[in-house]
Amino acid sequence: MWLWFSKLGSPRWFYELSGKWLPWLYAAMALLLLVGLTWALLFVPEDYQQGHTIRIMYVHVPVASISLACFPLMAIAGAITLVWKMKLADMVAKCVAPIGLWFTGLALATGAIWGEPIWGTWWAWDARLTSMLIQFFLFVGVIALRSAIESPDAAAKACAVLAIVGAINVPIIKYSVEWWNTLHQPASNFSMESTAPNPPEIWVPLVIMIVAVYLLFVISLLLRTRNEILTRERRSQWVTDLIARSQV
Amino acid sequence: MQVLGSNGSGKTTLLRIICGLNDSYEGDILWRGIPVTAQRETFLAALLYIGHRVGVNRILTPRENLRWSASLHTPVDDLRIEAALARVGLKAFEDVPCRNLSAGQNQRVSLARLLISPATLWILDEPFTTLDVYGVRELELLLAEHIAGGGSALVTTHHRLNVPCAVERLNLDGVEQPL
Amino acid sequence: MSIAPSPEVSTWGAFVATLRRDLLVAFKRRNDLLNPIMFFLIVVTLFPLGVSPDPLELTRISAGVVWVSALLASMLSLDNLYRADYEDGSLEQLLLSPQPLFFLVLAKNIAHWLISGLPVVVLSPLLAYMLYLPEEAYWTLVLTLLIGTPVLSLFGSIGVALTVGLGSRGLILAVIVLPLTMPVLIIGAKAVTDVMFGLPVGSHFALLGAMLAVALSIAPLASAAALRISVN
DSSP states (O other): OHHHHHHHTOHHHHHHHHHHHHHHHHHHHHHHHHHHHHIIIIISOOBTTTBGGGGGHHHHHHHHHHHHHHHHHHHHHHHHHHHHOOHHHHHHHHHHHHHHHHHHHHHHHHHHHHHHHHHSSSOOOOHHHHHHHHHHHHHHHHHHHHHHOOSHHHHHHHHHHHHHHHHHHHHHHHHHHHHHHHHHOGGGOOOSGGGTTSOHHHHHHHHHHHHHHHHHHHHHHHHHHHHHHHHHTTTSHHHHHHHHHHHO | OEEEOOTTSSHHHHHHHHHTSOOOOOSOOEETTEEGGGSHHHHHHHEEEEOSSOOOOSSSOHHHHHHHHHHHHOOOOHHHHHHHHHHTTOTTOTTSOGGGSOHHHHHHHHHHHHHHOOOSEEEEESTTTTOOHHHHHHHHHHHHHHHHTTOEEEEEOSSOOOOSSOOOEEETTSSOOOO | OOOOOOHHHHHHHHHHHHHHHHHHHHHHOHHHHHHHHHHHHHHHHHHHHHTOOOHHHHHHHHHHHHHHHHHHHHHHHTTHHHHHHHHHTHHHHHHTOSSOHHHHHHHHHHHHIIIIIHHHHHHHHHHHHHTTOOGGGHHHHHHHHHHHHHHHHHHHHHHHHHHTTOSOOTTHHHHHHHHHHHHHHHHHHHHHHHHHTTOOOHHHHHHHHHHHHHHHHHHHHHHHHHHHHHHO
16 A cells, blocks of 8 residues: 555656556547537437526536535645655646636636526626635635745645645635525525436436546646646656657 | 855755754754654754844844743743843843844844853854954854853854864865865 | 753743734834724725715625725735744744744734734724614624634734745735635624624624634644745
């Protein structure tokens, strides 16, 4: 177990292994995305209330669920950086931040697009949207801190501390925003859970889309991390060899 | 022990690493045979560090500064603070805000800390830079007393230490320069 | 070690000495002491000017305005928290104390709150009056600020500790800290508004109290870690 763990910490090992995984991930994602999108956009029956609008759910829900996973992931990577000083963990933490920001932004955008026909407005201070927005700010803070600190080592640790503090705050924010919102305007509290008891032709494509978008997330994280590895290890022998080989 | 080396050779970094202010190093730092990471409090209690930035608040007076510094380690009474300030030549300046004192006088305030601290290991980063000739003499005397009393000191400086005891020299450039 | 005083006594001693030192520094710079309060006053003044002087309208937003202004005032006064100590080397001395850094950081945070948070709390009824806050909400406003502003200082301290070593900080401190403080704002302002509508606010206070407890136990730890990183 320990051996495996320290091996995982080696950027080179990670680079080579992820290189082997990537083609499979690409293939799986392409397949699932194709099936999921076709199914969701063309074959899913119209919602009796929302009509075609319901189809945006197949993008919004996967994107939102990933953006919620990004902050804990960043905090865990940060904790590993602080405790074991593992370089790879910091590279992951650094790379997940902009992806998290993007997915949070996408969740907000798709939420707004969905909200327009349903609520009649692009923006409502709905509990989910509001806590998403605050999470968006948290990501911006981590990224701003990372770019403000010159020393990569200090930046890694500082961002790890901020990510952990932020991750502790995320549930508090979520809870307090929901609590604030339900008292303010319970009407707009549009519930996503209502999709659960729906017939399979509604939720099966949703599950497919969730898996597909998760794969998209994993792939972008891997690609970014691989880039980061090459940048940081550019002076090491194996990277030099790699570049020499690719130029032949 | 005197640490030598040209500008940028890592004297300050070395001292900060030993103190534990900088953790980007590999290897172990032992204090009395035990790694400092395993006995952080004991080590810190025995350590007194004065860096480039002397740790003197410019709004407070020397007396107030010393009172706070002492309380972080071992609190001492005002009489000892006054005695220490008198010893470093700041008699009658005890209650003047430090921003009204010269750089050398501020350095002396930080050196007065050496007199009120029970620390056995002194780590001083360029303590001589702003001192005048008398100040340098005085600090050398302090160092000599400290060593004679069984303490040890780690000092970075370019100048030749004039102390009546053996000085170990560590040159970070690797070459012995004539002093 | 020749002199080894009992650690409990000197931890308390170091705590009190640090608290006293920071207060002393603040009182020797009286102008700086007034700035957060003046800022608070000015921001509150902006709202009637920008929104409307209409009493009904102001009553409706009064709780939020006072809370947002308190939040901003606390944010603006944060910069002094570790800045001077970082520049003159006192921070290194603080980190090299054999006493636990948790309590020393806590002492500095409490000093910061006494300087910047408490005056805001004391002044808040006056501003509440100017914004036509109903009388029955005064005590709630003061109490929520009393519990909430220390949380602002504690969370703010983390942000300052993370950014104290940066050459040009600009607005990064606010970008980092403000999102962390939003739950406090939500609950604090909500409690005051709910009292105005005659709703019970016991749970609001319980939540604020819980936040203060969490902040007290976690924030100094994070600040201490952040200071070590910044000094490194």
